[in-house]
Amino acid sequence: MTAVEILSKLVSFPVLGGQSNISIAEWIESHLTTHGVAFCNVPNEDGSKRSIHCRIGPAVDGGLILSGHMDVVPTEGQPWETNPFELTDVGDDKLYARGSCDMKGFIACCLAMVPEMVAADLKVPIYLALSYDEEIGCIAAPALAADIVSHYSEVPKFAIIGEATMMRPAVGQKGIVIYKTTVNGSAGHSSRIKQEVSAINEAARLILWLEEKMNRLIDEGQVDERFVPPHTTIHCGLMEKSGIAPNVIADSATFYWDVRVIPKDKSVDILEEFRAYCAELELENRKRFPDFKVETTEDHPDVPPLDTPEQLEVVPLIKKLTGKEELITVSYAAEAGQFAEVGFQSVICGPGDIAQAHRADEFVSKAQLESCTAMLKKLIEEFSV
Numbered sequence: 016m017t018a019v020e021i022l023s024k025l026v027s028f029p030v031l032g033g034q035s036n037i038s039i040a041e042w043i044e045s046h047l048t049t050h051g052v053a054f055c056n057v058p059n060e061d062g063s064k065r066s067i068h069c070r071i072g073p074a075v076d077g078g079l080i081l082s083g084h085m086d087v088v089p090t091e092g093q094p095w096e097t098n099p100f101e102l103t104d105v106g107d108d109k110l111y112a113r114g115s116c117d118m119k120g121f122i123a124c125c126l127a128m129v130p131e132m133v134a135a136d137l138k139v140p141i142y143l144a145l146s147y148d149e150e151i152g153c154i155a156a157p158a159l160a161a162d163i164v165s166h167y168s169e170v171p172k173f174a175i176i177g178e179a180t181m182m183r184p185a186v187g188q189k190g191i192v193i194y195k196t197t198v199n200g201s202a203g204h205s206s207r208i209k210q211e212v213s214a215i216n217e218a219a220r221l222i223l224w225l226e227e228k229m230n231r232l233i234d235e236g237q238v239d240e241r242f243v244p245p246h247t248t249i250h251c252g253l254m255e256k257s258g259i260a261p262n263v264i265a266d267s268a269t270f271y272w273d274v275r276v277i278p279k280d281k282s283v284d285i286l287e288e289f290r291a292y293c294a295e296l297e298l299e300n301r302k303r304f305p306d307f308k309v310e311t312t313e314d315h316p317d318v319p320p321l322d323t324p325e326q327l328e329v330v331p332l333i334k335k336l337t338g339k340e341e342l343i344t345v346s347y348a349a350e351a352g353q354f355a356e357v358g359f360q361s362v363i364c365g366p367g368d369i370a371q372a373h374r375a376d377e378f379v380s381k382a383q384l385e386s387c388t389a390m391l392k393k394l395i396e397e398f399s400v
């Protein structure tokens with residue numbers, strides 16, 4: 016099967032992040048079996064989802080992991096011109112479907128090359144690692160990467176995470192985490208604002224503190240010019256309905272905030288400092304209302320940033336495979352930092368433009384799929400000598 020044929024099969028499985036992915040996993044597994052490739056599963060607790068990994072080539076240390084995620088984002092409410100779960104070729108070199116770019120195009124190229132990988136005289140192995148639930152917080156990658164380490168006696172050296180970069184090598188990625196903060200204040204007549212504690216007022220103080228913290232980091236020189244913007248961002252994007260009427264003091268307020276860190280900042284440090292400020296507010300407000308409380312929990316797992324130093328071997332390798340000298344960074348979340356944490360030298364490089372991802376009429380161009388296939392052919396060649 017060609018990459019385009021495989022892609023049209025893969026996009027027909029409308030598996031969203033959070034949903035069972037057994038249907039698409041089974042299809043991929045049968046493709047591997049057809050080509051004589053044994054695979055392993057890393058299931059979730061109730062068995063409704065599973066990651067897949069396999070190794071093609073000799074059982075020796077080294078080699079490279081090709082990594083992708085099988086889930087996609089929803090299409091609901093988006094003005095699609097085509098059926099999002101049917102690969103549509105309208106003759107403009109673009110292949111339209113949900114997931115064509117993010118990131119079933121990459122998986123399709125990898126699967127189409129499996130017969131060539133099997134037939135090649137590989138000196139070091141090529142691994143495939145396919146996860147689920149990437150789109151709702153890179154949930155499955157840590158267990159998948161850990162299973163690759165524990166399952167095989169030999170250790171892979173490199174990983175390419177095939178997120179859309181227009182086939183340009185990306186060596187840096189911001190991390191992301193989302194927190195939920197709930198403030199518990201005291202209700203009362205609004206005339207008693209000096210006796211009660213308004214949860215909304217205290218939440219407002221906390222949200223402004225977050226913005227000031229971001230600005231402080233910038234002022235302290237915590238910048239990394241490789242990223243746009245070149246600093247960690249901290250932002251509150253959602254407040255739950257808080258309070259019941261303009262003339263009633265709100266006894267509860269909840270807001271969500273995201274932190275997108277450059278590699279030199281750590282989200283846990285920011286959280287720790289935020290919690291210290293919350294403790295100060297608690298101390299102060301409990302004089303008026305003893306049950307005053309601020310609670311913060313993780314609402315989206317802490318996905319680490321990627322920062323692959325240029326002196327690592329994976330950098331010249333990916334330059335050679337893509338024929339591109341320029342290294343880029345990306346500001347979206349991906350599983351690359353999680354693969355790097357396990358010890359694999361990791362880069363992000365895949366077909367399609369991230370600008371097409373997550374929106375109506377998502378597409379990948381045939382030219383991009385071809386250059387991904389060319390990279391994989393080069394990889395096989397490189398590993399065969």
Ligand SMILES: [Zn+2]
Nearest residue numbers: 084117118178
């Ligand atoms: Zn993706």
